[in-house]
Amino acid sequence: MSFIENLPFLSVVLFLFAAVVCSVLKPKAARIFTTAVEAVVIAFSVATLLYTRGTGTFFRYNMGHFDAPWSNQLRAGVLDALAAFTFSSVLLLSHIGGIRYAKIDIEPKKQNSYCTLLNLIGAALMALSYTNDLFTGYVFLEILTLSSCGILVIRRQGRTTLSAARYMVINLLGSGLFLLGVSLFYGTTGHLLMEYIKTGVETLDATGEYQIPLTVTIGLVSSGLAIKAGLFPFHTWMPDTYGTATPTSSAVLSGIVSKGYIFLLIKIMYRVAGTGTVAMTAARHILYVFGMAGIIMGSFWAIKSKYLNRMIAYSSAAQIGYIFVGIGLGGEAGFRAAMFQLIAHAFTKPLLFLAGARLSESSGDSLLFSDLQGAAHRNRAAGAAFAVGAFSMVGIPTLAGFSTKLYFAVAAIEHGTLVDFATLGVLAVSTLLNALYFMRTVIRIYTPSPAPTPLPTFEPSPDKSDPGLVCAVGFAAGILFLGLFPGTVSSLIISGLSMFG
């Protein structure tokens, strides 16, 4: 066995180890240690990605002293490693990009705990990327939910506690449905390892037995994860949650936490339920309808928002809708579009949140659009970063959003049915709506303010060093790469999907 085959396991364990160590470190040491661990895990993910791409196949990693189906198992292929790379990179960039605000928003004695929570999120996301066991998936889902609640509520200002309570309630509903679904899978097939469940499901699908329990089970798992990811109409917690947390938390929650749930759902569709089974097809159609509704309604509410952070949050509801539409379209083209959107949105949304925080800071800590006029002149770097993110969301060529929309269009016209034309129509309307609220914001922040610049009421950080520029460059590089070289990422996704099932 090559040493690289240990890296998925080490990625999870390293984050868990860092979480424990950070709980006893001083804040500055905890921040440095967490950043170092995140960088190491990125390197591990790249090594795993190159290794699986080179060998052209996936590998399994048994834990404990038993072989499958009795062992707990990790499984890494190109797509798993690509997801791990995306999650760890966005976690690192969001962490360093929001340090300036974390120092102010979080009590000094709790700043090391914040690093502990970020590490736990990292561990959970790595486990969700690589696990091959459904119950392990459930346990790490709950770790992800609890630590996400932690990074939200650690800012003890405004309505964060209320937002956290609403976030937890919706997430617990999703977790309950998911756990019941996992129990039913175990009851129907007698296994917890994904591939063994799939064998059972395929047998039942071929013989036509237990079709109703199977449909219910797949429905429970899919709806549980969709609720947790914030699919319309379960997105109501998003504006409060993303809008009230400290910027790093907003970036992490919107950029990668919701994507962790969706990645697990895609994995279950491929590796557990099978994308073509009768029950799974029904579930995909339902997700497609809610995804379409989410795209339009999310954009509609984003247009109505008076505050910048709420607009970005509602836009997330629309972008999550895109991913579910891709899943609903199905086939290689549909899942490629969904995965591409997952990665593109993971790089774009945190940039918007972190740049938005700096624009607000330069406008007297106000998030009202009327106060943000001319903000891009007061903080040029943040203005440029926000513009890059906004242009990408609209779908300007050379940026990630354009490639995403292109792949969705390709997936939509693949079959030429009425549903596919409806998808194209919604895609066009959504692009117009996106342009309406994002371009409006960009124009406003670049329009010189008629009144004298308001004095910042925001208390500047005692530490003048702000790695925000590094973070913005990192995110912008990701967005540009996805826009300029979509074929590279697309070929990785296609190769990953072929070894995913």
Next chain:
Amino acid sequence: MGNLLYNYEEATALILFSIGFVTLLFHRNMIRKLIGMNIMDSGIYLFLASMGYIYDRRAPIVEGGDTNPVNYINPVPASLVLTGIVVSVSVTAVMLSLAVRLYERYHTLNLDEIYAMSRRRAEHR
């Protein structure tokens, strides 16, 4: 109906799950929501435990050198229940701490009232 009576443990588990789910979703009081969540989880644990039980077999503890698996019930669901309980306890602890914080800030546990108060205070972030 006959199937429902035959599988009475699973039926009870699903009724408990539904009661808990509806309580968690619709009750406005944080503590009642929390109780709902625990009822929901207990329903799932009952479901799992009933799947692992096989009539007329012993608990999976080797006694007298008897290693024939046919004599024991399935231990896997029991271990899943145990793990699930640990998760459930952690979530309960976090939710209780949120309830304490909400009460300290708003002096009520009714989420509708808390939401209205938060709007009146213009806590937009």
